[in-house]
Amino acid sequence: MVGSILPLQVDALSLRRGGRRILGPISWVLAGAGITVVLGPNGSGKTSFLRAMHGLERINHGDLQWAAPMSLVRAKQSFVFQTPILMRRSVVECIAYPLLLDGVPRGQALIQASDAATEVGLGAVLNQPAQVLSGGEKQKLALARALIRVPEVLFLDEPCANLDGRSTRDIEAILAVARDAGTRIVMSTHNLGQARRLADDILFLYNGQLVEAGPNSILETPTTPELAAYLNGDLLP
Amino acid sequence: MDELWQGLAHAARLIWGFDPDLLEIAGLSLRVSLGATFVASLIGLPLGAWLAVNRFRARRVVIAILNALMGLPPVVVGLFVYILLSRSGPFGVLGLLFTPTAMVIAQVIIITPIVASIAHQALRDLWADYHDLLISLNASRGQRIKALLWDGRRALLTASLAGFGRAIGEVGAIMIVGGNIDHVTRVLTTAIALETGKGQFGLALALGFVLIALAIAVNLCVHFLSRTERSGRW
Numbered sequence: 001m002v003g004s005i006l007p008l009q010v011d012a013l014s015l016r017r018g019g020r021r022i023l024g025p026i027s028w029v030l031a032g033a034g035i036t037v038v039l040g041p042n043g044s045g046k047t048s049f050l051r052a053m054h055g056l057e058r059i060n061h062g063d064l065q066w067a068a069p070m071s072l073v074r075a076k077q078s079f080v081f082q083t084p085i086l087m088r089r090s091v092v093e094c095i096a097y098p099l100l101l102d103g104v105p106r107g108q109a110l111i112q113a114s115d116a117a118t119e120v121g122l123g124a125v126l127n128q129p130a131q132v133l134s135g136g137e138k139q140k141l142a143l144a145r146a147l148i149r150v151p152e153v154l155f156l157d158e159p160c161a162n163l164d165g166r167s168t169r170d171i172e173a174i175l176a177v178a179r180d181a182g183t184r185i186v187m188s189t190h191n192l193g194q195a196r197r198l199a200d201d202i203l204f205l206y207n208g209q210l211v212e213a214g215p216n217s218i219l220e221t222p223t224t225p226e227l228a229a230y231l232n233g234d235l236l237p
Numbered sequence: 238m239d240e241l242w243q244g245l246a247h248a249a250r251l252i253w254g255f256d257p258d259l260l261e262i263a264g265l266s267l268r269v270s271l272g273a274t275f276v277a278s279l280i281g282l283p284l285g286a287w288l289a290v291n292r293f294r295a296r297r298v299v300i301a302i303l304n305a306l307m308g309l310p311p312v313v314v315g316l317f318v319y320i321l322l323s324r325s326g327p328f329g330v331l332g333l334l335f336t337p338t339a340m341v342i343a344q345v346i347i348i349t350p351i352v353a354s355i356a357h358q359a360l361r362d363l364w365a366d367y368h369d370l371l372i373s374l375n376a377s378r379g380q381r382i383k384a385l386l387w388d389g390r391r392a393l394l395t396a397s398l399a400g401f402g403r404a405i406g407e408v409g410a411i412m413i414v415g416g417n418i419d420h421v422t423r424v425l426t427t428a429i430a431l432e433t434g435k436g437q438f439g440l441a442l443a444l445g446f447v448l449i450a451l452a453i454a455v456n457l458c459v460h461f462l463s464r465t466e467r468s469g470r471w
Contacts, residue, residue, distance in 0.1 A: 054373065056369060056372060056373060074375040075375060078373065078374070079369075079373045081369060081370070085366065085367065085369060085370040087367065087370070087384070087388055088363075088388040088389075089388065097374070097384075098374050101374055101375070101376050101377075101380055
């Protein structure tokens, strides 16, 4: 791809908060295509890892090397938060907002946003205030908003936490479409079934460390005792 | 107590009779206070938003000063503006002293800190909500401020109305820089002060009731026009 921002070289990335190291050092390369699923128990550093790569966290040690200048990198990636952050606007205006930031004329942005909303199944609630949507609809809105700039890299932090099976299936379908369209996806989840369904490769974080990384098959044949225990449903100390 | 009823009756007679002096005085009150509110909002609302989204070393000091300025004594502001606008002052050539413009200037100085401070408090909470999203979407500083001002517009209305409330009831500063000149700079508050001084309590009370009614009417109008406090809205 011309002007690709990938690969991303994560080099000994480490975050400290309140005098405690909460992540790293982690070294990893984000490249190629497909979906990477980040697994790990609560507090293992999944969210911090995703936020750090996206550029939302101050990095204490280590380095992130994208293959393009930062201005391009910032424009070609987006993030879906675990709890969707909704603006106090209507659904279609929320989805159009990133386009408006890019200077797309308002009329055109709204048309594009209504198409995007319809694609994710929000066609019936276009003009409702975003805040009154159900949990699943809010997350779909966040997803449509994240995808409207056609990002090259999409980070998702437990996008299906607290959602029922139907909403989860809808969101996985949207993610699959985005992946097939060439968006590189990195997402965290606690749902092992979701990891099995979506992941091309797996990262397993534990206590801020990258304990095991590999293709989807490591879910069946883990090589580290930590991942084995996690997959087993054991409570890690 | 009897005087209160007489005042109320007097007020009703004045309003009912469309007393030309009353209309002139009330009209100037409205013009000066709304003008000052408009200018103060133009300065104060963006300033509040700017303070909400920016983190800099002196931020706390600036906010503390802003909050302290909310209690600025109007008489002192009036004196300050008087000296600046008087013949021998730096802006004396403009010939603004004892004009409604001078009164607007004094009120802008008094209410801008109020507008900015209330706007900052409202937008700080909104910014806490929006922070991660707007950073993630790579919004520029100007775009962040614009989003806050637009999405927080109903809270900002309260900030402007608080400023208006202070302006319309203010007497110390406009008395000094306006001079309470009949048919030129006389407004409701200065007229009330004058009539009270003359012992005309009935008229003073009547003007007082008109002032209160005016303030309520403006607030109702604004809320009605902006459709706040309705379900399904923010």
